[in-house]
Amino acid sequence: MTSVAGHITNNDFPKEFGWNNCSPVALFDAPTKIKVENPLIADNITQEAQNCDALMIWTDCDREGEYIGWEVVEQAKKRNPRITLESTYRARFSHLERSHILQAARNPIRLDLKAIDAVKTRMEVDLRTGACLTRFLTNLFKGVLGGEKSSMISYGGCQFPTLGFVVDRYKRIKLFVKEPFWLISLTFKKKQKQCPVTWERGHLFDRLITTCIYQNCLRMEDSEMATILSVATKPTSNWAPLPLTTVEMQKDCGRFFKLTAKDTLAAAETLYTRGFISYPRTETDTFPKAMDLKGLVGKQMESAKWGSYAKSLVDDGRFRQPRQGKHSDEAHPPIHPIIFVGDSANLTGVQKTVYEYVVRRFLACCSPDAKGFRTTIRLQWGTEFFRTSGLVVKENGYLEVFIYSKWKSSKNNLPEVEPGERVKVQKAVISSGMTEPPKKLTETELIALMDANGIGTDATIAEHIEKIKARNYVTTLKVSEGRSKRQVIVPTELGYGLVEGFNRVGFNNISLTKPFLRRSLEEELKRICEGQATRQNVLVKSITMYKEAFALMSQQKRLLLDSYRETIAANS
DNA sequence: GCAAGGTC
Numbered sequence: 001m002t003s004v005a006g007h008i009t010n011n012d013f014p015k016e017f018g019w020n021n022c023s024p025v026a027l028f029d030a031p032t033k034i035k036v037e038n039p040l041i042a043d044n045i046t047q048e049a050q051n052c053d054a055l056m057i058w059t060d061c062d063r064e065g066e067y068i069g070w071e072v073v074e075q076a077k078k079r080n081p082r083i084t085l086e087s088t089y090r091a092r093f094s095h096l097e098r099s100h101i102l103q104a105a106r107n108p109i110r111l112d113l114k115a116i117d118a119v120k121t122r123m124e125v126d127l128r129t130g131a132c133l134t135r136f137l138t139n140l141f142k143g144v145l146g147g148e149k150s151s152m153i154s155y156g157g158c159q160f161p162t163l164g165f166v167v168d169r170y171k172r173i174k175l176f177v178k179e180p181f182w183l184i185s186l187t188f189k190k191k192q193k194q195c196p197v198t199w200e201r202g203h204l205f206d207r208l209i210t211t212c213i214y215q216n217c218l219r220m221e222d223s224e225m226a227t228i229l230s231v232a233t234k235p236t237s238n239w240a241p242l243p244l245t246t247v248e249m250q251k252d253c254g255r256f257f258k259l260t261a262k263d264t265l266a267a268a269e270t271l272y273t274r275g276f277i278s279y280p281r282t283e284t285d286t287f288p289k290a291m292d293l294k295g296l297v298g299k300q301m302e303s304a305k306w307g308s309y310a311k312s313l314v315d316d317g318r319f320r321q322p323r324q325g326k327h328s329d330e331a332h333p334p335i336h337p338i339i340f341v342g343d344s345a346n347l348t349g350v351q352k353t354v355y356e357y358v359v360r361r362f363l364a365c366c367s368p369d370a371k372g373f374r375t376t377i378r379l380q381w382g383t384e385f386f387r388t389s390g391l392v393v394k395e396n397g398y399l400e401v402f403i404y405s406k407w408k409s410s411k412n413n414l415p416e417v418e419p420g421e422r423v424k425v426q427k428a429v430i431s432s433g434m435t436e437p438p439k440k441l442t443e444t445e446l447i448a449l450m451d452a453n454g455i456g457t458d459a460t461i462a463e464h465i466e467k468i469k470a471r472n473y474v475t476t477l478k479v480s481e482g483r484s485k486r487q488v489i490v491p492t493e494l495g496y497g498l499v500e501g502f503n504r505v506g507f508n509n510i511s512l513t514k515p516f517l518r519r520s521l522e523e524e525l526k527r528i529c530e531g532q533a534t535r536q537n538v539l540v541k542s543i544t545m546y547k548e549a550f551a552l553m554s555q556q557k558r559l560l561l562d563s564y565r566e567t568i569a570a571n572s
Numbered sequence: 573g574c575a576a577g578g579t580c
Contacts, residue, residue: 006579019573027574064578111574130575140573273580340574460577538577 002048004041004059008033008071014130017105023074024135027553028128029548042075049076055088056108060331066112067094067119073111076192095333097290109478118528124539125521129546130156133448136499136550140557142563145494151420151500154471157518158456160502162464163448163473163514167491167499169441176437180431182210185216185390186386188226188379189426190415195378197386203433217382226381226423236391238370238407240398242285242325243334244361246458249280249354249452252361254403256443257353261447261462267354268335276341277358281459282332285325291333294319299365300359302340309401313366322365329458336362360401367398370407375414381425390414390562440479440488454522465489473498493571504559509548 016022017030036042049055055076057069066087069090076083090109093100133155141153183203187196206209217223241359242248249268250261259267268280286416287293297319300310313319338357341347347355372393390410399407417423446465450456458465477488491499497512509516521542527533553560 004579007577010577011573011575024574060578068578126575126577128575132574134574152573152575158576269580418577457577459579463576 002044004045004068004072005038007064007068008036008037008042009039011035011127014129019135024132024139025550026542027132027135028550030128030247032124035153035209040332045072045075046078047551048537049078049080049083052076052080054085054374055090055535057111058093061092061094061482062329062331063115063119063525065331066115066570069111070116085113093332094284094286094328095291097288098396099290100288104564108560113346114529114531118525120510121528121535121538122521122525125542125546126157128155128543130435132546132550133553136553137560140560141356141564144354144561146306151472153494154467154511155364156464156467157521158460159462159467159471160513161448161455161515161518162450163491163495164473164490164499164511164515165446166441166468167496168493169445170496173437178434178436179205180207180432180434181205181206181379182432184210184384185429185431185555186226186381188423188428190417190423193413193415194426195377195388195412195415196469197377197388200385200387207432210430213384214428217384217428220382222422223382224288224347224425225422226379228417228423229378229385229421230419231375231377231382233373233375233415236372236374238399240320240323240369241361241365241366241402243284243322243365244285244336244358245325245327245334246281247447247461249335249361250287250462251444251447253354253357254442254447256357259350259353260443260465263350263464264354265462267351268358270351271341271347271355271358275338276345276355277338278334278336279332280334280335280462281328283329283458284332284334287322287324287334287336293336293366295320296336296338299340299349300337300363302342303359305356306363306401310363313363319366320368338527340513343480357404360403364398364402367401368395370399371395372399372407372409377414377417380387381424381428388414392436414479417440435454439481440477440486440490442486442488444477449527455515455521459472468495493567494564497567498560500567501560501563504558505549505553507552510545510549 008148011032013027013030014033014037017027022030055073057063057072059068073083073085073088088111090111091104092109093104106136134153137153137155145151180246181203184199187194250264253259253264254261259354259376265280268277272280294314297313301307303310335358341355370393372391374389376389390413393407393409405502443465447461450461450464473491474489474491477490479488502513524533524538528538530536
């Protein structure tokens with residue numbers, strides 16, 4: 001038994017197709033060659049395989065893992081003709097519980113050639129399109145970028161949609177037109193208790209109509225009184241969180257601790273390599289049935305901070321089997337702590353924070369929900385309906401250990417009223433307000449957008465964000481909103497100009513800065529996996545489309561440069 | 573000097 005660490009090889013163009021040796025467009029059809037990235041790892045496989053009769057692959061059971069398995073076979077074949085796809089077996093497993101591993105070992109399957117083909121396709125499309133457009137754009141912008149440094153203008157099927165999200169939010173804010181609105185604000189009174197209620201119509205964008213409705217109510221008989229229509233108290237829950245995925249961890253650590261996705265993942269990786277937490281790159285939000293979660297909770301009893309809480313889960317019967325999410329990458333379980341880590345471990349501040357978060361989140365998802373009661377009062381004044389509600393929290397449940405989230409009883413108790421009761425109207429006036437533009441984009445929101453649109457994977461989302469920062473397409477700002485400071489992402493002039501330029505070229509309605517293209521490639525790859533498409537036809541389709549886009553771009557170079565220059569001019 | 577996907 002031996003190991004690899006990620007991909008063994010990489011695809012690239014031969015020397016004749018180097019940066020200044022050919023025109024960028026030639027890269028769509030240039031030959032590519034597979035080159036060993038780490039000879040030590042590759043040679044180790046070849047050597048270890050020399051005297052074997054058979055090979056068994058235990059890489060991650062996802063698409064890339066399947067391809068890495070194939071790479072291993074290729075290395076193993078080099079000095080041993082007995083190693084073929086026929087003599088290669090494949091273990092199917094997604095976590096390291098003993099019985100699961102034994103089951104996988106006793107029931108091997110075969111490498112999935114379709115999944116391997118899908119990865120080959122992805123690699124080729126990404127390499128050809130990325131290299132071609134990057135060289136073209138870099139050359140095009142050489143003279144224009146102020147001459148400070150010869151910046152690289154890279155294009156990638158993931159980095160551009162990521163940039164697109166940033167520019168899109170920025171534009172929505174810039175182009176936002178505030179609109180005035182009007183509403184009826186009403187407060188009723190019961191035994192010295194004042195209770196503001198909300199108009200069920202929300203607000204209206206027509207002042208005259210709001211005034212008419214208001215006047216109408218005022219003119220009605222008894223307009224100083226309102227009628228309670230209903231008072232309903234219902235039990236309500238605040239659910240314990242799902243088991244932890246990479247994307248959720250990055251979003252939460254951004255929200256709660258203002259950590260970037262990159263810093264969160266880096267800290268989690270260290271914690272994983274030191275054996276403190278499980279593998280940190282996972283999309284799975286369901287724990288395998290056989291896992292001894294109670295045992296893992298028990299290990300946390302040592303802690304001075306959350307030990308007594310962990311003990312209460314195990315000893316007082318408060319432990320709950322976590323909820324089951326709907327996502328599975330078939331390769332890794334949700335992120336969870338492996339052992340308790342005390343001060344002797346010498347963790348950095350960020351690592352401590354992330355470890356504590358992983359533990360508290362794990363304990364939280366093994367905890368009961370928070371429970372309370374919500375009371376809703378509905379009342380009528382004239383022709384109009386209003387409502388208000390209040391919350392009383394009865395059991396804090398998981399929130400006792402998940403101290404980052406708040407769910408509190410309402411500050412003011414609702415007055416005691418009954419259906420049919422007539423209450424005194426303390427105040428009934430027309431208020432007005434203005435609509436507000438969307439808020440600037442936070443990294444947490446950007447991660448959520450990428451995740452929802454299938455841009456990048458759990459392992460790469462953070463890298464794409466870092467990449468567009470490093471390329472100077474976007475920059476981060478600290479903005480204060482009231483009391484809180486938020487770190488937000490905004491496009492630079494370069495980033496904004498690039499997206500605007502791409503949009504102007506048009507590409508026959510195919511947008512290179514929107515997420516649809518990546519998503520459709522992902523869908524095509526899935527079809528390859530399911531046997532409904534072949535590597536060859538997906539490749540031809542994809543490359544043909546990019547070729548057309550590239551042709552349009554070369555014809556309209558001016559548009560790209562102009563839109564950058566105009567952005568600069570508009571800001572100076 | 574390019575991509576995105578693994579990984580440490």
